Amino acid sequence: MRITQGTFSFLPDLTDKQIAAQVKYALDQGWAISVEYTDDPHPRNTYWEMFGNPMFDLRDPAGVLQEINECRKTFPNYYVRVMAFDSTHQVESIVLSFIVQRPKDEPGFRQVREEIDGRKMRYTTQGYAVVAKPEGARY
Amino acid sequence: MWPSPKARVTKSMTAATPTPTGETSDLALLYRESGIAEVLDQLDRELIGLLPVKSRIREIAALLLVDKARAAVGLSAGAPSLHMSFTGNPGTGKTTVALRMADILHRLGYTRSNHVVAVTRDDLVGQYIGHTAPKTKEMLKKAMGGVLFIDEAYYLHRPENERDYGQESIEILLQVMENQRDDLVVILAGYKDRMDTFFQSNPGMASRIAHHVEFPDYTPEELLQIAELMVRQMDYRFDAESLQAMREYIVLRIEQAHFANARSIRNALDRARLRQAARIFAEATQTPFVVPTKDQLTLLDERDIRASRVFRGGFIGNTSSQH
Numbered sequence: 171m172r173i174t175q176g177t178f179s180f181l182p183d184l185t186d187k188q189i190a191a192q193v194k195y196a197l198d199q200g201w202a203i204s205v206e207y208t209d210d211p212h213p214r215n216t217y218w219e220m221f222g223n224p225m226f227d228l229r230d231p232a233g234v235l236q237e238i239n240e241c242r243k244t245f246p247n248y249y250v251r252v253m254a255f256d257s258t259h260q261v262e263s264i265v266l267s268f269i270v271q272r273p274k275d276e277p278g279f280r281q282v283r284e285e286i287d288g289r290k291m292r293y294t295t296q297g298y299a300v301v302a303k304p305e306g307a308r309y
Numbered sequence: 310m311w312p313s314p315k316a317r318v319t320k321s322m323t324a325a326t327p328t329p330t331g332e333t334s335d336l337a338l339l340y341r342e343s344g345i346a347e348v349l350d351q352l353d354r355e356l357i358g359l360l361p362v363k364s365r366i367r368e369i370a371a372l373l374l375v376d377k378a379r380a381a382v383g384l385s386a387g388a389p390s391l392h393m394s395f396t397g398n399p400g401t402g403k404t405t406v407a408l409r410m411a412d413i414l415h416r417l418g419y420t421r422s423n424h425v426v427a428v429t430r431d432d433l434v435g436q437y438i439g440h441t442a443p444k445t446k447e448m449l450k451k452a453m454g455g456v457l458f459i460d461e462a463y464y465l466h467r468p469e470n471e472r473d474y475g476q477e478s479i480e481i482l483l484q485v486m487e488n489q490r491d492d493l494v495v496i497l498a499g500y501k502d503r504m505d506t507f508f509q510s511n512p513g514m515a516s517r518i519a520h521h522v523e524f525p526d527y528t529p530e531e532l533l534q535i536a537e538l539m540v541r542q543m544d545y546r547f548d549a550e551s552l553q554a555m556r557e558y559i560v561l562r563i564e565q566a567h568f569a570n571a572r573s574i575r576n577a578l579d580r581a582r583l584r585q586a587a588r589i590f591a592e593a594t595q596t597p598f599v600v601p602t603k604d605q606l607t608l609l610d611e612r613d614i615r616a617s618r619v620f621r622g623g624f625i626g627n628t629s630s631q632h
Binding site: 222223225227228229230231232233234236237 | 421422424443447449450451453454455489492493
């Protein structure tokens with residue numbers, strides 16, 4: 171199951187050229203770009219690992235693309251996303267986030283049902299890959 | 310100077326290259342569209358002297374234009390390596406030319422942006438193990454798309470300390486200069502003799518830099534023109550006497566210590582402005598209710614220049630040794 175998180179996630183995977191164009195847009199807005207990766211793509215897992223420091227004061231997407239490629243090389247079968255941070259007063263948050271790499275095989279999520287207090291049901295979401303194996307060996 | 314090689318190239322292009330498709334490329338049109346003429350004119354107007362530098366810039370501009378024309382008719386036009394080294398004494402205009410160069414390369418479409426990131430050793434080399442690579446890479450990322458200007462580049466290499474981290478920085482630089490030629494242009498700058506030693510001990514660096522541009526010292530006549538230009542830009546003016554004083558000042562100043570070409574002239578003018586202000590202020594307080602006229606406010610008087618210590622032998626106990 172292809173996971174859909176962040177912007178453009180219902181589109182086919184972006185090519186490097188398209189990624190560069192999106193990053194260029196973000197840089198032109200004055201946003202700071204960072205690259206993050208994870209092997210736990212649970213929808214509630216907000217904080218992925220940072221790959222290097224966030225990049226401030228860039229003018230050109232080439233530097234970001236270099237960082238993305240380095241991350242892909244280090245974690246070839248992880249989820250990798252690009253985030254853009256807007257530091258404008260009272261915004262001060264991530265304003266754009268999109269996935270730039272995903273594992274070849276995405277087993278997806280299942281719904282876990284738990285019976286509590288008689289007939290009451292409690293639901294939770296669990297990733298197959300996450301439950302099956304420990305961190306670092308999942309994808 | 311410029312139109313003649315251009316005309317020649319255009320003629321030979323149209324005459325000698327009937328390509329298979331019969332297309333021709335109008336170099337003159339490309340030249341006009343790129344807006345490069347404006348930058349080159351500005352270069353001529355605002356930079357006095359520096360003939361070898363200007364001619365090299367024209368050559369590079371011509372090469373990039375011709376490459377564009379070649380690409381337009383389907384001939385191969387590999388991106389040329391445009392890393393440069395600027396060598397010359399202090400105050401000969403290396404930084405100024407680097408800024409212009411960024412503009413020219415951008416207008417010719419060689420770089421994607423016209424920004425210059427100026428760095429020195431401190432910005433590239435870290436203080437402990439593992440600190441240098443991220444620092445250098447961060448600077449390189451900032452410069453991507455434009456020009457990375459490394460001032461006093463020879464400080465990167467410290468031969469007396471074999472564990473110096475500068476070498477690590479140089480290696481990263483070399484790698485990026487080779488592999489990401491379309492992404493950024495590196496300009497190294499520094500004094501001639503020290504740059505030569507730097508290149509000797511880093512042959513990899515020397516071979517990756519295609520353009521070694523030497524900035525000659527200015528002649529006294531050129532320095533006087535520079536002074537006049539600076540004065541004009543600051544909305545001041547010389548009269549005949551103060552111009553003569555300035556001419557004498559320059560001749561004396563060149564012989565004295567710490568002479569830094571155009572920078573010395575700028576400093577001299579800044580001090581002359583201080584003296585002028587003090588003089589006008591003193592005159593105005595002696596005769597109250599007399600407002601200084603515009604003429605008085607703009608004139609740098611002979612006295613303002615002749616009051617300089619340069620006319621009294623310069624720095625105390627340090628009257629010799631030109632740089």
